[in-house]
Amino acid sequence: MNFKHIILTISTAIVFFSCQKENDYLNNSVPVANAGASQTITLPTNTVTVNGSGADADGEVVAYLWSQVNGPKETVIVNPGSPSTVIKDLVAGTYTFQLMVTDDGGATGVDTLKVNVLNPETTITTLTLAPRNSPGDIKLVNYDGADETSPVSPDIALVAWTKNGRPYSARGILKFDLSSIPATATIVSAKLQLFSYPPPVLNGNLVDANYGANNSFAVQQASASWTYPGLTWFNQPAGNTANQVIVPSTTSSSLDVNVDVKNIVASMVSNNANYGFLLKLVNETILTSRLFVSSHSPINQTKVPKLVIEYQ
CATH class of the missing domain: 2.60.40.10 (Immunoglobulins)
Structure with a gap:
């Protein structure tokens, strides 16, 4: 057997065993x-x-x-x-x-x-607050530079208007009793329900509860404590814009709203800062209104402001 034949034999064997191994792998x-x-x-x-x-x-x-x-x-x-x-x-x-x-x-x-x-199952508690004649339901009024704030107005008036030819502006402040909610509670949801005031008898055009080219309004967390008597248009607490909710403008004459105020309520509870909700028009331009039933209304007693909170 010559050298060339030996090389050929070895090469054939390598190819044989290599193919056998590859076939074994492919067949596995x-x-x-x-x-x-x-x-x-x-x-x-x-x-x-x-x-x-x-x-x-x-x-x-x-x-x-x-x-x-x-x-x-x-x-x-x-x-x-x-x-x-x-x-x-x-x-x-x-x-x-x-x-x-x-x-x-x-x-x-x-x-x-x-x-x-x-997580372990936790009980969700629902708290519904809809007080009648609430001392925390205040109408803030500026009538041509004079304070005419009222604690018993039948409507929550978010208004920029005129009265006897003189400028008239109104905002609302609403405070609910949250003392039954533990400071450590987690607020699952919170909805503020406001019911349109039909027909208006004190404010606006006396026909439409909602009026104006842009009658959107803000729901803000009041940022400081207040009491009545003592609260006026001119010393009203500022509103916190960081967690405010803007309710869009509407062309409807009458429209109830259900506002998601979860973040505001959570801040009120966790920070022990329940100073109420401040409600005001985004643009307080003359001839603009959003009018809602207050807790003092003698004619719409089932449509008072309502705050529904779920917490755990």
Whole structure:
């Protein structure tokens, strides 16, 4: 046998074994991973046990590997190389974990499961406040530079108008008793309901509760304490614009509103700063009005201002 023949023989053998190995790999079935069923737990329980498995049609599973795909916080997988393991340090939220299995031919298969971690159930309390003749329902009035603030007006008048040819402006301040809500409570929702005043008898054009090219108005958190008597147009508390709500302008003659005041109420409760809601037109331009029923109205007693709060 000459040298050239030896080289050819060796080359043939290498090609043979290489092809055999490649064919073995191509013919190897992918193993099937089973991460198990998704789970739901409720805090303070913050661990789960996951039970995975793997199967291989033409061989055997030789390795397992658990990993966290996503979630609100990194967890601790106690035995990531075991088909069953404990996972620790979970917080509220949804996690995805992956199990990867490897067979004796080097092929891999994966499967995932979800773990939902819930906060303990909490009771939501609903507080509905709709007082009649409320001492916290004040109409602030500036009549041509003179204060005519009233604690018993039948309407909440957000007005820029004229009276006897002289300028007349009005705003409203509404204070509800929130003392039954704990300072540590979480405000889930808060809605301030105001009912349109039809027909107007004291303010505006005496026909339409809503009037003017832009009659949008602001609901603001009053920023300082006040008392009546003593409260006037000229010493009224400023409104907090950071958490104010703007109620859009309307062309409807009459329109009830249900204003989302969650952020304002949350600030009132958590900061012990319940000085009431200040209501005023965004643009106090003459011949503009939004008129609502007050708690002092003798004719619309079922449509007084209402504050509905849900907290936990």
